[in-house]
Amino acid sequence: MQAVTHSDYLQHTLNNSIHFIGRGLHTGKAVSMTLKPAAANTGYEFCRLDLQPPYNLVPARWLNVSDTRLSTTISNNQGTSVTTVEHLLAALSACGVDNCQIDVDGPEVPIMDGSAKPFVDQILAVGLTPQAAERMAIVIQQPVFVQDGNAQAGFIPFPEPWMDMTIDFNSPLIGKQKMVMPMNPRNFAHNISAARTFGFSEHVGTLKTLGLAEGGALSNAILIDNDEIANPEGLRFEDEFVRHKILDAVGDLALLGVQIVGCFVGERSGHRLNNQLLRSLMYRDRNWTMTTLEDAIVNWEQLTEESINHEAAT
Template structure:
């Protein structure tokens, strides 16, 4: 199995969820071995995707170089990871990735429009060797050795529309598009005033998030999946794990995980060297590249 990039550059315009400002985003192919990079064209700054560049995890994952940030990267990166793209330049003319509809399905469509091509280098994978865990009270995120890539997530919210939800996702591109990609971010009306007072959720609306009052969902169209809330948590977790810089082979298990705990987990995995880097056998069907190739 070879490294991948996109076949051609693609572009879209949207708004940022937290800052609410218009942003143009362009995806560009990069040579093999380059990795994922964000480029702020408005300030001329390149930011490499890696855990050490994370500067904030309050309601979103934020990376930065010097004082220049790129925020809310997790939904886009979740789709990039799901489509097996190793080398990519993400060009933005502002500090936040467009929110689209609050899920990652729009990014999936953009990647399929761009197409995917194989490159010369053999694809590597980060295989979990020993269990590691980050805890915060009863909340936790954990990685365990496994011969499959699995995301097993549980949440509980004392809200009649959510309650306790569990979902176990067995990773493949096809499964991701069908089971995870359409799950939207969510928030509570009671928290909106506070979030906006600290400069967050300024671009949030019923068009790009599930919004709940004290008892019900305010979106007239309802939910896209029965367990949409926990499925979106898996979407976020996949995006956050992409900061490791290569595909993950192991079981991710969480109760009430967050961007902060995910970030600490990636750092602990690397610091404790609880992994080995191996080549992916050609017959190992982690990605269904035909999804993008057929639409290229």
């Protein structure tokens, strides 16, 4: 476990606003988005600049997930939605931003290059400000799993946030890939954030018929065509596909609004199953406890020390 300072126990927001201009992956429309500092205990809240109050505010919460086809969409009680939120939320969460107002002038977050790296780079560049409120954490005490056919997702007890992801595609180019790693800002920035979203050329026609992937291009996604990478630059990582699935999961889990002290285990998991897991977790409150992040870490350290002392004595 990495060394923890007092500041790590406090909530953080951005030092300054950050502006992005891009295009929506599914709508294909130009998007202007600004990340702004927000007060403690705000969480992540989207503000649709193209709409009037009270219809314009969309809190990023697990209960507000309204669609999970190829991306995660959240909606408020008035039916206002924001889609493709997972890459941005993954960047904010993994970089340690607890509170942020997200102003966007349309219904979709810009896809940028198909990864979270453009968001991470700018967040790290402006830096964070600690706030006078403690970070809360959900500590997994008993395993919680959901399953759909041969796909499953779950949490198991663990002393810090970890990710254990396995994917298995019926494509010789991808096949079965697995990655297990601690989820902290450094690991996410260096090993996960640059992994891009991906798709298959044979699905493009169907997606466009459904009104999806209108903004898809080789500049913002990996395209697999006849079991070959169509992108001239190739892959950024040999196992970029499983890394991107971890990125997606980090973003989906960020909708819980607090840190998760435990290990996420995903096998062929996607946006829908990730959200089902959060719903199942919250409805099984005997399997977890809510506490401050400081207490969660201190308690685990005490348990570890007691276990070591017990083993030494025996």
